[in-house]
Structure formats: C-alpha cells, structure tokens
Amino acid sequence: MSSLAAARYGKDNVRVYKVHRDERTGVQTVVEMTVCVLLEGDIETSYTKADNSVVVATDSIKNTIYITAKQQPVTPPELFGSILGTHFIEKYSHIHAAHVNIVTHRWVRMNVDGKPHPHSFVKESGETRNTQVDVHEGKGIDIKSTIKDLTVLKSTGSQFHGFLRDEFTTLKETWDRILSTDVTADWQWRRFNSLSEVKSNAHKFNNAWTIARNTTLKTFAEDNSASVQATMYKMGEIILAAEPLLETVDYSLPNNHYFEIDLSWHKGTKNTGKDAEVYAPQSNPNGLIKCTVGRANHKARL
Numbered sequence: 001m002s003s004l005a006a007a008r009y010g011k012d013n014v015r016v017y018k019v020h021r022d023e024r025t026g027v028q029t030v031v032e033m034t035v036c037v038l039l040e041g042d043i044e045t046s047y048t049k050a051d052n053s054v055v056v057a058t059d060s061i062k063n064t065i066y067i068t069a070k071q072q073p074v075t076p077p078e079l080f081g082s083i084l085g086t087h088f089i090e091k092y093s094h095i096h097a098a099h100v101n102i103v104t105h106r107w108v109r110m111n112v113d114g115k116p117h118p119h120s121f122v123k124e125s126g127e128t129r130n131t132q133v134d135v136h137e138g139k140g141i142d143i144k145s146t147i148k149d150l151t152v153l154k155s156t157g158s159q160f161h162g163f164l165r166d167e168f169t170t171l172k173e174t175w176d177r178i179l180s181t182d183v184t185a186d187w188q189w190r191r192f193n194s195l196s197e198v199k200s201n202a203h204k205f206n207n208a209w210t211i212a213r214n215t216t217l218k219t220f221a222e223d224n225s226a227s228v229q230a231t232m233y234k235m236g237e238i239i240l241a242a243e244p245l246l247e248t249v250d251y252s253l254p255n256n257h258y259f260e261i262d263l264s265w266h267k268g269t270k271n272t273g274k275d276a277e278v279y280a281p282q283s284n285p286n287g288l289i290k291c292t293v294g295r296a297n298h299k300a301r302l
C-alpha cells in the first residue's frame with residue numbers, strides 16, 4: 001500500500017514582459033520576468049483517483065499570471081508574487097498554498113550621448129533579481145529575495161593562509177591572490193501576516209535589493225579578504241543591520257580559481273609569485289562556500 005506523501009503542481013517558465021508608457025514624458029519602462037507558480041491543497045485525488053475536478057489547469061495558471069500582470073503592478077517582484085499567490089488561495093477554496101518564483105531579468109536603460117534613452121535598454125550580464133513567495137492560507141506570506149549570478153573579480157586584495165595543513169595539503173599559502181565569484185545572495189523576510197502587510201512594506205523591497213547589491217560590491221572590493229568565508233560574513237552582517245525586517249542573509253559563493261602558470265621553460269620567463277601576470281582561469285573544480293547569517297537570537301543550524 002502506498003500513499004501520496006507530498007504534491008504540488010503548476011506552470012513553470014512563464015515568460016512575461018510588461019511595458020509602462022509615461023504619456024506625459026514619453027519615457028517607457030520595461031520589466032521582463034520568468035515566473036513559476038506551484039499550488040498545494042486538496043489535490044490528492046487528482047493523483048490517486050484520476051479526479052481532474054480538483055485541478056486548476058496549469059494553462060489557467062499561466063493565463064492568471066498574464067491577467068494579474070496586466071491588472072497589477074509587477075514591481076517590486078516581492079509584491080507581485082504576493083498578489084499572485086494570494087489570488088490562488090482566495091479564489092479556490094481547496095488550494096491552501098501557492099509558491100511563486102520570479103526571476104527578473106536586468107534590462108537597464110541605455111545611456112546615449114550621456115543621456116538616459118527613453119525606450120532602449122541593455123541586458124546586464126547574466127545577473128537576475130529573484131524572489132520566492134510562499135503564500136500559506138491562514139498563516140501568512142514568506143518572502144525570500146535573491147541576487148543571482150552577479151559575477152565579480154578582484155585582481156588583488158585577497159589572501160588565504162593559516163589553513164589546516166596535513167598529509168592531504170598541497171595548496172601554498174598566499175598573501176595576494178585573484179578572487180572571483182558568481183554571487184548568489186538571499187535575504188529572508190520575517191513572515192508577513194497578510195497581503196496588506198506586504199503592501200504597506202512594499203517600498204522596502206527595492207531598498208533592500210539596493211542595499212544588498214551595494215554591500216556585496218563594496219565589501220568585495222574594499223575588504224582585504226582573509227578568505228571567502230570571512231568576507232561573506234561581513235556582507236551578511238551589514239545587510240542584516242540595515243533592514244530590521246530581515247531574519248537571515250544567505251550567501252553561496254563559488255571560488256572561481258585562477259592558477260598561476262610557470263613559464264620558466266620559455267627562455268627562463270618569470271611568471272610566478274610577484275612576477276605573475278598571465279594566469280589560467282579554471283572552470284572546475286571550484287570551491288563552494290555557503291553561509292547563513294542570522295541575528296544573535298536566531299537559532300543556528302550548524
């Protein structure tokens with residue numbers, strides 16, 4: 001005998017673009033996002049008894065995403081996700097949770113001849129702004145915001161020494177190395193009790209994103225890094241201190257290695273240590289360093 005232990009379903013990879021046209025100034029603003037909505041509730045019989053009467057078709061879920069984007073603001077994404085998720089639990093009495101994931105692509109206004117262009121944009125690298133919104137009927141709304149794939153490199157100002165040495169160690173200590181990573185930073189908001197509470201705090205979402213991004217870049221650039229671990233912890237501390245509604249800040253940082261190349265085989269060319277100029281960027285393997293920074297009263301899960 002088996003039973004359904006868990007189930008959720010919905011539409012993934014729904015690509016949506018919305019333009020706002022300011023008729024007065026002629027300035028247009030665009031948002032492009034990729035949305036996933038998964039629903040949970042009294043839907044067991046659709047799996048166990050082929051009962052489709054409880055199924056809100058994933059096609060209808062996609063349509064709802066489009067209609068909500070038309071009728072409601074799509075920024076900040078945390079607000080749009082909350083409005084969308086709340087719609088499903090209010091509209092369908094047998095749906096008890098909606099999980100909304102939004103990836104917002106970075107179309108940044110072009111500067112042409114030093115002036116912001118009214119309707120032309122450039123996509124800035126692979127970086128995205130994401131949010132995961134989980135709306136739980138009768139419990140509230142959990143929101144996590146994310147910066148994903150913000151790729152950075154510093155050519156000095158990073159060290160790594162004093163690490164444990166034993167019979168498995170070959171890595172040399174360094175007081176000056178290249179540091180590069182693809183930043184994933186998440187910040188978890190304390191639970192919102194209702195959609196109206198999300199709405200009354202909506203101005204904080206863009207602000208927190210700006211703080212998180214600026215803090216990540218500034219700390220990365222300015223910290224004379226003892227390790228990825230020590231630098232990422234400093235970032236998390238600063239972000240938590242700046243926004244009281246945040247419970248935790250998470251970082252996940254691959255250490256994208258750049259290896260020195262010994263070129264002494266060519267006419268005694270010096271290219272190591274203080275003479276190193278030409279390096280070999282590595283794609284794998286890479287270090288992967290993660291942490292969650294919480295408040296002092298936050299229970300650690302180490």
Ligand SMILES: O=c1[nH]c(=O)c2[nH]c(=O)[nH]c2[nH]1
Pocket residue numbers: 160171226227228229255287289
């Ligand atoms: O900043 C670092 N942290 C590590 O844990 C580690 N391990 C390693 O080989 N290089 C590095 N660098």
